[in-house]
Amino acid sequence: MVLINRTKMIVAGVATMALALTACGGSTSSSSSSAAASTAASAAASTAASAPASTSGAPIKVGFAQTGSESGWRSANTESMKEAFSAANGFDLTFNAADNDPAAQIAAVRSFINQKVDAIVMSPIVADGWDGVLKEAADANIPVVLEARTVSAPDTLFASWVGLDFKKEGVTAGTWAKEQYGDTDTKMVVLEGTTGSAPANDRAAGFDEAIAGSKIQKIDSQTGDFTRDGGKKVMEGFLQKYGADGIDLVFAHNDDMALGAIEAIEAAGAVPGKDINIISIDAVHDGMAALAAGKINYIVECNPLLGELAAGLVKDVLAGNPVEKAIFVEDG
Ligand code: GZL
Helix, strand or coil, X not given: CEEECEEEEEECCEEEEEECCCCCCCCCCCCCCHHHHHHHHHHHHHHXXXXXXXXXXXXXXXXXXXXXXXXXXXXHHHHHHHHHCXXXXXXXXXXXXXXXXXXXXXXXXXXXXXXXXXXXXXXXXXXXXXXXXXXXXXXXXXXEXXXXXXXXXXXXXXXXXXXXXXXXXXXXXXXXXXXXXCCCCXXXXXXXXXXXXXXXXXXXXXXXXXXXXXXXXXXXXXXXXXXXXXXXXXXXXXXXXXXXXXXXXXXXXXXXXXXXHHHHHHHCCCCECCCEEEXXXXXXXXXXXXXXXXXXXXXXXXXXXXXXXXXXXXXXXXXCCCCCCEEEECCC
């Protein structure tokens, strides 16, 4: 397992998380000394014959199966991936967004196999159901790199995964909740991410572990599918069922659902961040604005900028270089 630190920098007034690749590296081709350069060149020459045509200077054909466009996080992640898998970086990218539909995403991966791409990158909507199509990719000798979310299939069926420690994000959120609210009776509702997705599973597990033994009582929990509209609809249901006075705390698995919950809470005449406190994960721009306005009480970062690492992994895998199975990007 490799842990990548990241530096945070403010660019044009927008908080953007940038990766500072540390000793574990992420790029394989560039080198400073002439000796290293000639070694790299001769290594490349020796693999060029056996490796896919792409190492002969032709662009690397990559199929990217994205979940869809369900959240602000996803938009930032897609932008990061498209920037990294650019023609200037030696790629010919085919992009597919599956609109949060697991069957459509599997079909997209199958189409990439039929197109005989050099490599497949994907952010699996849900963790289960991938063994079959990953075996088809392996049989077609097409490596698969996972980014952000992961799968329950054996790790022999994919080359590498780069993403975030979702369980740690849940523990961080739950630890803060316990410190702030754990000593008084606190009725909490949870807006879950997409059912069966790695972030939803792991954030719930981490949060529940962290609040164990406190007076925070989970009175209800339902998926809002990581969307603003989903979070709003589920929160409206909770407010109808328990009343604004019957809910003290909302734990939202991402900012977009928290922002939907804010709309529902305000429509019910209550004050988010005061009458009903909110804890969330992602730290996208709109989430940070709500935090600054006091409508969200605490946000755990989830870094969306995974493109450079994923692109470096694809080049490493195609060059026959050894890669780690799991590369965790650190969150703030
Ligand atoms: C995290 C990612 C999650 C984000 C949500 O890696 O899978 O999916 O937290 C997004 O905002 O929808």
